[in-house]
Each structure stands twice: as C-alpha cells, then as structure tokens.
Amino acid sequence: MINVLFVCLGNICRSPMAEALFRDLVEKENLSGKITVDSAATSSWHIGSPPHKGTLAILKKYNISANGLVGRQLTKQDFEKFDYIIGMDDSNIRNIFEITGKPKHPKILRLLDLTEHQKDVPDPYYTGDFEETYQLVSEGCKSLLEKIHNEHYLK
Numbered sequence: 609m610i611n612v613l614f615v616c617l618g619n620i621c622r623s624p625m626a627e628a629l630f631r632d633l634v635e636k637e638n639l640s641g642k643i644t645v646d647s648a649a650t651s652s653w654h655i656g657s658p659p660h661k662g663t664l665a666i667l668k669k670y671n672i673s674a675n676g677l678v679g680r681q682l683t684k685q686d687f688e689k690f691d692y693i694i695g696m697d698d699s700n701i702r703n704i705f706e707i708t709g710k711p712k713h714p715k716i717l718r719l720l721d722l723t724e725h726q727k728d729v730p731d732p733y734y735t736g737d738f739e740e741t742y743q744l745v746s747e748g749c750k751s752l753l754e755k756i757h758n759e760h761y762l763k
C-alpha cells in the first residue's frame with residue numbers, strides 16, 4: 609500500500625480539497641486498492657470539523673465527492689505511516705518538520721514543487737479564491753500521481 613497525506617494549516621480548505629481531488633484521480637485509475645489518501649492540519653483549530661463551505665462548493669462544482677472529510681491534526685506517528693507527506697506551503701513544511709521531528713526528509717514535499725509553478729498553494733481562507741486554489745491543487749495532484757507512477761510499479 610502507498611499512503612499519501614496532504615497537510616495544511618487548518619485542514620478545512622486546501623488539504624481536504626487535495627484529499628478529495630487526489631482520491632478521485634486514484635479511483636478513476638482503479639488504484640484504490642494500492643493507494644490510500646488522507647489529510648491533516650498542523651494546527652488543532654478545526655479537529656472534527658467538516659471542510660470550509662468554499663471547499664465544499666468548489667468540489668461540488670467539479671463533481672468531486674467530499675465524503676469522509678473531517679478535520680484532524682498531524683501526529684508524529686503519521687511520519688511512519690505515510691509514504692508521501694505533502695504540504696501546501698512553506699510554513700506547512702516547517703510545521704511538518706517540527707511535529708514529525710524529521711527535517712528535510714525526501715518524503716515531505718511542497719505540492720507545487722511537483723509542478724512548474726514551484727510556489728505555495730494560496731490559502732483561500734484568506735484570499736477567498738477557491739477556484740484559483742482548486743486549479744493549482746488539481747495540477748499538483750496530477751503531478752503527484754505521475755511521480756508515484758514513476759517511483760512504483762502500479763499496473
């Protein structure tokens with residue numbers, strides 16, 4: 609099993625969007641039996657909460673299921689469980705290093721570093737632009753699945 613975890617600050621906007629989008633890609637490629645997908649926050653602010661209404665609306669617009677998205681906080685144990693730990697921005701990456709105690713481990717990556725953008729995913733909690741974030745997260749998720757294909761024999 610290949611275990612993928614998306615991480616952001618609150619686990620209500622960007623990382624649940626990535627979880628839903630990536631799970632959709634995995635299901636469309638019939639890889640659900642080989643890849644698991646989850647998301648978590650670096651903060652404790654929204655433990656047990658559903659995604660932000662803006663994230664739910666954009667997922668609905670693109671016909672992506674939001675089933676099972678519930679806020680939780682990243683733990684030190686997640687470092688052992690997951691093979692890819694994907695932060696949305698530089699601040700997430702620093703916080704992941706702090707929580708896991710594993711600075712600069714190759715399994716910890718910033719999502720858009722897998723694309724030509726090489727930048728932070730803008731946080732729609734502050735920008736209000738869920739469409740912009742959706743398009744970037746979608747691109748990042750496609751690149752991540754390609755990377756996983758390149759690193760594992762999946763079919």
Ligand code: 4NP
Nearest residue numbers: 616617618619620621622733
């Ligand atoms: P996220 O966005 O990290 O993409 O889930 C945020 C969600 C909540 C807060 C900040 C950012 N907050 O301050 O509660």
